[in-house]
Every structure is written in structure tokens, then in C-alpha cells.
Amino acid sequence: MERVAFYGGAALVLLGLLFLVFSRRESKGEHRFEFAGLKLRSRTPAFVVMAFGLALMWISPQFPVPMSYAREPQVVTKDGGMVDYGCGSHAVSTVEYTAPAGYRIVSAQPDTKDVVSTKAATPKITSKDERHVTAQADFDGKDKDTFGLNCPGGGHGRVSLRVEIQPE
Structure with a gap:
């Protein structure tokens, strides 16, 4: 103003x-x-x-600051595919993102999303450069009960990737 x-x-x-x-x-x-x-x-x-x-x-409170043409980083979120797993089993969800032309990736953070009935969920970046990033999440199903007969239920989950991009 x-x-x-x-x-x-x-x-x-x-x-x-x-x-x-x-x-x-x-x-x-x-x-x-x-x-x-x-x-x-x-x-x-x-x-x-x-x-x-x-x-x-x-x-006017002060002389106006000149307009800057440097743009702030944009945040993009992309989800991987949903995976299902049973008791004692293992599943992997992956996601990849490629920056549009003229942009570069500043940072990338993997996370898990929609996780139900799991023993462990571990997200990680598997590869990253200035234009492309790949992430995965490893999901381990719950253990069977003490006698190994009953399964408390299978689960599901997916990996989610939060990427900050900025013009080159």
C-alpha cells in the first residue's frame, strides 16, 4: 500500500x-x-x-522498497502409490519428481502418509540431484501374536515427498 x-x-x-x-x-x-x-x-x-x-x-510509512525479481521457492507435494502388507511382510512405496524446465530442486523431504497397522515405516531419499529426486518408504507389517497363529490385521501406507523448487 x-x-x-x-x-x-x-x-x-x-x-x-x-x-x-x-x-x-x-x-x-x-x-x-x-x-x-x-x-x-x-x-x-x-x-x-x-x-x-x-x-x-x-x-506513506517509508520510501517503497524496490520490487525484487527473485522469487521465493515454491513447494510441491507428491504422493507415491499405496501399498498393502500383511503380518510379518514387507512392502515398499516409491515416488519420483522431476523439476520443470527452468527450475531446480532446493530441498526434498520424504514422509509417510495414510499409514495403518504397521510395525515400522521408514521414509528415505534414494537419489537426488538438482532436477530429479526419488524417495521410498519401507513398511513392515505387525508381528503375529505370541503363538504365531493370529494376525492382528494387515496394513497399508504410502510415501509422500515435499519438494522446494526455485527458478534457476
Whole structure:
């Protein structure tokens, strides 16, 4: 908002100066400004326009910070396929991500998602470079009961990958 106030005020001050320097006073109390085919008329004295512009610049909290073209990293989340596993068994879910053209990968963090009835779930990055990353999660099913006869139920889960990318 300070940019709007500051630059709007600066434009009004410039407009007031142009009216003050280049305008002609008409008999009806109007000021007339003609420049390069542009014709403007005003009943407001130039100093009022300049004063309003200065007031706008004054209420701006500070001189506006120049706009930066460096963009913040973007966050992309991608999920791997759902895997099912039974008691005492093992399953692996994988996911891979390739950065779009003109972007590079800044960071990548694997995690597990939608995990139900598991003994262990271990996410990890298996390969990573500036443009491509691959992650996997290893899932181990619960152990059978003490006598090895009953299974408390199979489970499922998937790997999830959170990637930050930024323009090259």
C-alpha cells in the first residue's frame, strides 16, 4: 500500500508542477494546460494538487522498497502409490519428481502418509540431484501374536515427498 500512496502522491506533485509552469489562466477561473495534443482544464489551483500529492507521500510509512525479481521457492507435494502388507511382510512405496524446465530442486523431504497397522515405516531419499529426486518408504507389517497363529490385521501406507523448487 505504501507504493500506491508514494507513487500516487509523486504523480500528483508532478501534475501540479506541470499545471503551475505550463498552464494559462482563463477568464472563467480555470487553468488550461496543453502539451503534445493533450488538453486539460482544472478549476483547482496547482498548489492544492501538489499539497494533496505531498500529503499522500507523507502518509506513506517509508520510501517503497524496490520490487525484487527473485522469487521465493515454491513447494510441491507428491504422493507415491499405496501399498498393502500383511503380518510379518514387507512392502515398499516409491515416488519420483522431476523439476520443470527452468527450475531446480532446493530441498526434498520424504514422509509417510495414510499409514495403518504397521510395525515400522521408514521414509528415505534414494537419489537426488538438482532436477530429479526419488524417495521410498519401507513398511513392515505387525508381528503375529505370541503363538504365531493370529494376525492382528494387515496394513497399508504410502510415501509422500515435499519438494522446494526455485527458478534457476
